[in-house]
Amino acid sequence: MKNVYLHSAVSISAQNTFDSDGFLEDIISVSGSTVPAKYPNYRDYISSSASRRMATGVKMGVSAATKALQRAQLGQPDAIITGTGMGCIEDTEKFLNTIIDNNEEFLTPTSFIQSTHNTVGAQIALGLKCKAYNNTYVHAAVSFESALMDAQLVLQQEEARHVLVGGVDELGSEIITHMRHMEDANANGIQVPFGEGASFFVVSSEAKSNAIQLVDMAVCSTVSENTIQQKLNDFLIKNEIQASAIDVLISGRNGDAFDSYYNNVSTELENATELHYKHLIGEFYTASSFGLWTAYEILNRQDIPKDLIYKGEEKSEIKYILLYNQFKGRDHSFILLKR
Incomplete structure (x- = not known):
């Protein structure tokens, strides 16, 4: 493939x-x-x-x-x-x-x-x-x-x-x-x-210099807070990647009660620096596309703007970025990128 x-x-x-x-x-x-x-x-x-x-x-x-x-x-x-x-x-x-x-x-x-x-x-x-x-x-x-x-x-x-x-x-x-x-x-x-x-x-489908690889992605309509971690682990296992290999997690936090989903995912990725972005652009149905733009720029520039950091520290080398977004406990998505 x-x-x-x-x-x-x-x-x-x-x-x-x-x-x-x-x-x-x-x-x-x-x-x-x-x-x-x-x-x-x-x-x-x-x-x-x-x-x-x-x-x-x-x-x-x-x-x-x-x-x-x-x-x-x-x-x-x-x-x-x-x-x-x-x-x-x-x-x-x-x-x-x-x-x-x-x-x-x-x-x-x-x-x-x-x-x-x-x-x-x-x-x-x-x-x-x-x-x-x-x-x-x-x-x-x-x-x-x-x-x-x-x-x-x-x-x-x-x-x-x-x-x-x-x-x-x-x-x-x-x-x-x-x-x-x-x-x-x-x-x-x-x-x-x-x-x-x-x-x-x-x-x-053509590789070239400065291109960022879209490794895989997954979408799910409904997942409970108790099973989101298993969904994440299944996604990583499918792509033969350890949780410890994820350098950056970009989450779609918006401050509502369903941010607990992000807490559960972040717990599984202890080595990852967690970023957020909706406090900079607002919430809307396709806000996650801005998250992907952010990931693309970070992987190309190897630099994380301080205003994006939610938890963790800046990384000197960034290879894998995982994006996770959900809205009101529904419409969950994982996108995995690799430099």
Whole structure:
């Protein structure tokens, strides 16, 4: 079975991750109920006329995808696969409000057409004039992982050589407000702001310098706190890796009651330095794609920004990174990377 490698990684987030050549050096303080992404200059990637008709998520996705292809020195991918939890929620809200305001009459279909979850992947393909395999996964907190797993399978089955894969979500305004109120009403609710962002990667079956190997990944819908450690051990045994070999654990902690899952996983990886990232970018369904971008940068640079460290110390040499994410005790995922 062919190995899978990450050739490039690009992220738009609440931090200065898109336009900067540095790596989380000038941290922007994140607070409040929601935190928007730090948007790039879209004119560098999208024409002004097209940009005016695009929702925030589409503009972020197209820009991040374009830059990921540029960094991988790739003109046309053999497949485009995206993951999104909420899709183009801004246009969805606009369309639903129009239904209410107009008494379900005299509706224009524009907002509905632009609100479909596959709009990001479609716009990327239109811009590239790419007619290759194009798919979008909407699987809540494993939407991005589902897209990445599809890319892995496509490459291993030799149906493609280079795949553009990414995760994107936008804030919107109304639904996210209701979600925030629900969390604030719960003393053990999510303690970080809700956020948005887009991270895209070029994954390939071809090895090259500075490429990071995607060793394996696993997704599970429901796991109890008592059995998550066994799931982790089974995953490591399958890949013939000792727990002591994991140098860094990147966890998706958000401060809610379900962080106990991360505590249990961290206990099994005593030698690993644990990192977290949602306190820097907020929580959203595809936030784990930012975690993968972080892992890619750490393995390439062999450097861990201090603001990411949750527990442990900096490492002089980093070979294996394990990413673990879950949301409300569901949608668990492991991603194992190797330098």
